[in-house]
Amino acid sequence: MTKTESITDLTGHLLIAMPGMTDPRFEHSLIYLCAHSDDGAMGLIVNKPSAEMSFETLVDQLPIENTGNLSDIRVHFGGPVEVGRGFVLHSPDFQSDMTTLQIDEAFAMTATLDVLESIAQGAGPAKRLIVLGYAGWGPGQLESEIAANGWLTCPASNELVFDTADPDKWEAALGTLGVPPLMLSSEGGRA
Numbered sequence: 001m002t003k004t005e006s007i008t009d010l011t012g013h014l015l016i017a018m019p020g021m022t023d024p025r026f027e028h029s030l031i032y033l034c035a036h037s038d039d040g041a042m043g044l045i046v047n048k049p050s051a052e053m054s055f056e057t058l059v060d061q062l063p064i065e066n067t068g069n070l071s072d073i074r075v076h077f078g079g080p081v082e083v084g085r086g087f088v089l090h091s092p093d094f095q096s097d098m099t100t101l102q103i104d105e106a107f108a109m110t111a112t113l114d115v116l117e118s119i120a121q122g123a124g125p126a127k128r129l130i131v132l133g134y135a136g137w138g139p140g141q142l143e144s145e146i147a148a149n150g151w152l153t154c155p156a157s158n159e160l161v162f163d164t165a166d167p168d169k170w171e172a173a174l175g176t177l178g179v180p181p182l183m184l185s186s187e188g189g190r191a
Contacts, residue, residue, distance in 0.1 A: 078131030
């Protein structure tokens, strides 16, 4: 892709991993794209709960007072980059005193301790997904992976990202495109 070519901005969309995804960290992944431009892309995997980290354990490691029942709050694996860094993808009803990135009218992202503190105290955004790490792509890398049949894209919705059970999100995202999972091939074709 040349510098004069413009790319379609996929910010606020979901990436659906195709069956031929060779990286096991992304197998059956559904990634919400927080940013996408000529400079690259950044997203959060929204359907892979962490087996190693609970929110309660996370809060215990931080200077945050635990005043609520945290056992039902899950932490997700957001991607292989900076796995010790936390992000909260959430509804726009919460604005951090420090910094919240308003992605679009339905989604925002905060990566500061105040959102975790608010959640630990039983407040915070009405809808939220807490993740550790993120997925990142350099300039043109994501576009190349999409062209190589690595990803499908679809618009994101609150229902799909926040309300659908994690094991069902990948297939539900395909359903928004009218694509049955059994019809997918790991081989791309050109007409």
